[in-house]
Amino acid sequence: MSLPAVLARIEQACQRAGRDPRGVRLVVVTKEHPVAEIEEKVLRYGPFPLGESRIQEALPKLEALQAEWHFIGPLQRNKAKFAVRFELIHSIDSLRLAEAVARKAREAGKVQRVLLEVNLGREPQKHGFLEEELGEALARIRALEGLSVEGLMTVPPYSEDPEAARPLFARLAHLADRYQLPERSMGMSGDFEVAVEEGATLVRVGRAVFEPE
Numbered sequence: 001m002s003l004p005a006v007l008a009r010i011e012q013a014c015q016r017a018g019r020d021p022r023g024v025r026l027v028v029v030t031k032e033h034p035v036a037e038i039e040e041k042v043l044r045y046g047p048f049p050l051g052e053s054r055i056q057e058a059l060p061k062l063e064a065l066q067a068e069w070h071f072i073g074p075l076q077r078n079k080a081k082f083a084v085r086f087e088l089i090h091s092i093d094s095l096r097l098a099e100a101v102a103r104k105a106r107e108a109g110k111v112q113r114v115l116l117e118v119n120l121g122r123e124p125q126k127h128g129f130l131e132e133e134l135g136e137a138l139a140r141i142r143a144l145e146g147l148s149v150e151g152l153m154t155v156p157p158y159s160e161d162p163e164a165a166r167p168l169f170a171r172l173a174h175l176a177d178r179y180q181l182p183e184r185s186m187g188m189s190g191d192f193e194v195a196v197e198e199g200a201t202l203v204r205v206g207r208a209v210f211e212p213e
């Protein structure tokens with residue numbers, strides 16, 4: 001596809017769901033793509049938020065490109081001081097990680113915006129809180145100075161069929177409502193349209209932007 005094609009599909013999904021397209025932001029996932037390609041395929045269309053999933057790969061890109069950077073991948077506690085350079089961290093998956101990020105945010109004199117990752121598919125190899133852990137974790141993390149918890153994020157189990165993720169996206173939207181969190185980060189290249197229909201406010205799309213059909 002291309003970035004304009006992805007935007008058009010987001011808009012169509014909004015129409016089907018009776019949603020205002022301004023309520024959905026496209027986060028372009030730029031991992032494995034060099035700065036020149038990001039400029040050519042993304043930033044020529046406007047100042048889109050950019051997502052990276054590995055600190056080491058991301059840091060030189062943050063230096064090179066002025067953008068609203070989001071961190072979307074698994075984060076180790078010893079990298080918290082780098083993570084607070086990002087505008088939004090989507091992947092807070094433990095209380096200890098939240099505490100480490102909060103400490104580094106306070107040291108940097110900022111309030112770090114974060115999302116909590118939820119492992120809705122209950123996959124042992126995946127990161128994120130289990131649903132039943134979320135209420136207590138949220139209460140503790142919301143009490144930390146230096147963090148602002150703005151929403152939830154999920155990565156559903158891999159499937160060829162985008163419809164397989166629909167119930168989990170609906171579940172994430174329901175949980176976000178229950179805990180009065182405005183942001184729902186869900187949907188990737190294979191299933192972003194379903195995610196938008198189910199209430200995504202942030203979709204994280206890489207391949208569909210960078211790869212020709």
Ligand SMILES: *Cc1c(COP(=O)(O)O)cnc(C)c1O
Binds near residue numbers: 031072073155188190
């Ligand atoms: C890579 C990645 C994406 C984007 O995946 P695509 O299939 O390339 O759209 C989204 N979210 C996370 C957490 C990722 O690591």
